[in-house]
Structures are given as structure tokens and as C-alpha cells.
Amino acid sequence: MLKLFTMLLTLVISCPATALAGVPDAGRQAQLLYLLKHDCGSCHGMTRKGGLGPALLPENLHDFPPEFLVTTILDGRPGTPMPPWRGELSEADARWLVEALNRGEGL
Amino acid sequence: MKLPGRKGVRSLFHFLHVSMTVPLRMMKKGSDPFPFLLLVFFCSFYGTANAECLVRGTGDLGIVIERASGSVQVVDTTAKTSLFRVEGLGDLSHASAVFSRDARYAYVFGRDGGLSKIDLLCGSLVKRVVQAGNSIGGAISQDGTLVAVSNYTPGGVKVFDAQTLAQVADLPAADEAGSLSKVVGLVDAPGQRFVYTLYDAGEIRSVDMHDPDKPQMQRFRDIGRLPYDALITPDGRYYIAGLFGEDGLAMLDLWQPQQGVRRILDNYGKGEEKLPVYKMPHLEGWAIAGRQAFLPAVGRHEVLVVDSDSWKEAGRIAVHGQPVFVVAQPDGRRVWVNFAHPLNDTVQVIDTRSLQVIHTLRPGKGVLHMEFTPRGEAVWISVRDADTVQVYDTASFKLLAELPAEKPSGIFFTSRAHRTGL
Numbered sequence: 001m002l003k004l005f006t007m008l009l010t011l012v013i014s015c016p017a018t019a020l021a022g023v024p025d026a027g028r029q030a031q032l033l034y035l036l037k038h039d040c041g042s043c044h045g046m047t048r049k050g051g052l053g054p055a056l057l058p059e060n061l062h063d064f065p066p067e068f069l070v071t072t073i074l075d076g077r078p079g080t081p082m083p084p085w086r087g088e089l090s091e092a093d094a095r096w097l098v099e100a101l102n103r104g105e106g107l
Numbered sequence: 108m109k110l111p112g113r114k115g116v117r118s119l120f121h122f123l124h125v126s127m128t129v130p131l132r133m134m135k136k137g138s139d140p141f142p143f144l145l146l147v148f149f150c151s152f153y154g155t156a157n158a159e160c161l162v163r164g165t166g167d168l169g170i171v172i173e174r175a176s177g178s179v180q181v182v183d184t185t186a187k188t189s190l191f192r193v194e195g196l197g198d199l200s201h202a203s204a205v206f207s208r209d210a211r212y213a214y215v216f217g218r219d220g221g222l223s224k225i226d227l228l229c230g231s232l233v234k235r236v237v238q239a240g241n242s243i244g245g246a247i248s249q250d251g252t253l254v255a256v257s258n259y260t261p262g263g264v265k266v267f268d269a270q271t272l273a274q275v276a277d278l279p280a281a282d283e284a285g286s287l288s289k290v291v292g293l294v295d296a297p298g299q300r301f302v303y304t305l306y307d308a309g310e311i312r313s314v315d316m317h318d319p320d321k322p323q324m325q326r327f328r329d330i331g332r333l334p335y336d337a338l339i340t341p342d343g344r345y346y347i348a349g350l351f352g353e354d355g356l357a358m359l360d361l362w363q364p365q366q367g368v369r370r371i372l373d374n375y376g377k378g379e380e381k382l383p384v385y386k387m388p389h390l391e392g393w394a395i396a397g398r399q400a401f402l403p404a405v406g407r408h409e410v411l412v413v414d415s416d417s418w419k420e421a422g423r424i425a426v427h428g429q430p431v432f433v434v435a436q437p438d439g440r441r442v443w444v445n446f447a448h449p450l451n452d453t454v455q456v457i458d459t460r461s462l463q464v465i466h467t468l469r470p471g472k473g474v475l476h477m478e479f480t481p482r483g484e485a486v487w488i489s490v491r492d493a494d495t496v497q498v499y500d501t502a503s504f505k506l507l508a509e510l511p512a513e514k515p516s517g518i519f520f521t522s523r524a525h526r527t528g529l
Contacts, residue, residue: 037175038473038491038514039385039386039448041200042200042201042386042387043387045198045200045201045218045241046174046175046198046200046218047198047200047218047219049198049218049219049240049241050241050259050260051200051201051218051241051243051259052243052259052289052291052306052335052387076383079352080333080351081333081335081351081384081387083383083384083385084383085383088449
């Protein structure tokens, strides 16, 4: 019983902790916005209005579930020039980027 | 706008002071000074309008794109200095430029559809038109009278009078079903032609612009999937498109267009695992040195060597990362390579005789472009993250000069004015 209680307690404590650990810190966020502007920008435009790749403005993304966008960033889109960024970006990075894109942050 | 402004203003005041007072002193007492003063006044303005511009040749000038601030610097490659900064050019991500054939004007193609004409001697923006929603580059015609821009939105090519920037032709890139395709790889070709590729439709088009009212178009369909860029060989004969969706390249012999497009290097990359491509290679930079062409491999840390007679693979050179630009020195002796994110802090130099990497430079993070002086004694390299342009001696690899620039990307020198496809 005590064992179960400890397990539950660990779960309760660790869940919010992972969620907190999952948000990139301010320094990382600045790196991500720089990457977004200059590296994603080579195909999607520095102002996110699109290029060889599609536009990434909030109005272009609202129809897509965030999960789909996170997967697109991490695993790319096979058959298109969109590369997988896994390895370079963590899941938390990708999630934050999708939120930033939907907010139109840094525009 | 001139960068060293103070001196200019002081000399202007001095000029006005002398030009107004000396003639007044020379005038006879009692005569009406007004008409004479008026004349001197207008003459002095006429004089200053010219004094703002440089009186010199432009053969050793060029421009550096400052991609994030929507500006360009006019640079002098002999003095290795910046002469002017020209602002107000809009979104210059992925911007490129061509030159008028008198090499006085640069035409800058911005991402936001802006076409800007810059006077290199006056450091001024002569005219700017926003001709589309989203653009990728352009070309100037063989005779220098027409400037063409390739557009993503709306997909197609628009052609402008090089002098006035008035539109003379609109060539929508519609496929059979009527939907518009993004246009890539627009170049000029002999015979007053523009040649370009439809990214979505997988088609090459060659347009004769002798009569801008009646463009004569040849179409070459089914060239392969997702052609992402193209180049024309320096002699203007072969037009080659890179395919993202398939292995191999699509080649059109413009001397024998009736033979259609053929696939070259079609074994290249087959059955091999490719790395993620974080930046598409630029085919405009394909280097041709003697009989060999040096091409960036897509998704591989390799430069591909191709025999430019048979168009068969002649070797591969292992390099630091995925190549973006592979450019030959004007003498063809060495080929310089920069790399895609995240290995974009390095430049490597390949000897074209031994096919060996003979030198590695580390200019800094975000090396975006390299441009040689007309006869190749120096190379200018833009280093985006360091906000600098570095000038290297191509023989000793010594750093000769460094110029501050805001997020520099493309570097374009006026020697391009007299070369097909640039």
C-alpha cells in the first residue's frame, strides 16, 4: 500500500515537473526564433510568407492540429523538401515552435 | 544615401558659399543681382545633384545583400570598401541580383515580389516595383533590354523594360488543368530567350522574347518530379534542372531543343540512404572547370564531379558537409564550397587537378555566399551570424579585409553583367 502511494506521489510530482522541464528556457527560445527566421526562412521566407515551402503565418496554420505540425517539424514530410529536424530539435522545442508560429511570435 | 555623410555636407556648404559670394563680388555696383543669383542658385543645385554621384567606372563594383534589414551595400572590390548603403528594398530573404550591361545598375529581386533598380554610382534606389506576392529570382536578357522575374505567387514569369521597369509581358505558369506552378531556375539564354522550370508541374519552358508582345514559347513536359533549381552552362548551351523528387537531373540542349529533355546522372543516389537536406543546394553556382563540372550532391557530404562532354559521373569528393554553393575560381583551378546548416561555418577549397580538398577555412557561422573578383585574385564571403563580409586572397588563403554588414547573404559583382546565365 505504501509502495502504491509512493508510486502515485511520484507520478503526481513528476508530471508537472516534466511539463515544466519541457518548456525551452528563454535562451533556447531565442535560439529557436533565430533558427526559425534564418534557417526555416530559407524555404518558408523570413517573414513566414512562404517560398518553396508553404507560408507559416497563423492564418495558414490554424486548420492543422498542433500534433500534426509537431510531427512535421520532427519527422519532415517524405516526398517533399521538408527535412526531419529530430536530432537538432527536441519534442519540447518543436512544440514551443508550433505555439510560437500560431501566436505569430517574432513577426 | 552616402555612408560618409559629414564630409559631403561640409563640401556642399563650401561649394554653395563660394559659388554665391564670388560672383556677387565680381558684379558691378548698382546692377540688379536677382537674375544672376537665380542662375547661380540653379546651377549650383545642378552641380550638387551630380556631385552626389561618383564619376568613375563600375567594373570593380558590386553589391552585398543585407537580407534582414532590406538593404544592400555598394562595394568597391579594388579598395575593398563599402561606398553606399541603399535601403528600403523590402524582404530580401533569398534575394539575388543581375546587372545592366553597362554595369551601372543592379536589379535586385526580393522575396516579397519587389524588383528594385539601384544606381551603383549614386548609391540610390532608382525605382522599385512590387510585381508579385512571392518571388525567387530573375534574369536580364541577352541584349540587356528586358528583366524577367520568376514568381512563386502567382506562379509565373513577368518581364519588364530594363530602363523603366514597366511590365512588357506576363507569362503565367499554368499547367494543363490551369493551376499555377511555382517557377524556379529562371535564366537568360542566347537568342533573346528566357528559360525556366515549373516546380509543381515538372516542366521546362523556353521563351523567345524578340517581340515582347508575342513571346514564342517552347514547352518540355514530364522532366521529372519537383525540379527545385536549374542552371545554364556558361556557353549558354545546356540548361540543367535538379530534381528533388527523383534521382538524376533533367538536361535540355538549347542548340538542339527538338531532341527534348534527357535525363543525366540517373544512377546518382539510387539505393542510398540520404541525409535530411536542411538547405537546398544552389545550382546557379555549379562550377564548370575545363571538361569537368562540379555539382553539390543533394543530401550527401559530397561534391560530384561530372564529365561535361558525356555528362557521366567522373568522381565524388568527400567534403565537410552538404554543399550549398560549389563555385569555380575564374581560372577554373580551384573550386570553393560552402555548406548547409548546421555545418555552415566552414568553406573548403578543392584542387580541380587532384580532386583533393586542399584547404579548409572557418570564416564563422552562417557562411551564405562566395563571390570572386573578376579575375579571381580574391573571394568575398558573407558570414551571416558574424554580421561581416570577409575578403580572402585565393592563392594564400589570407584574410585581406573584413567589412561590417547586417546579416549579409548574396554578394554580386558587376562582372556578372557580361556573362550568360548570371
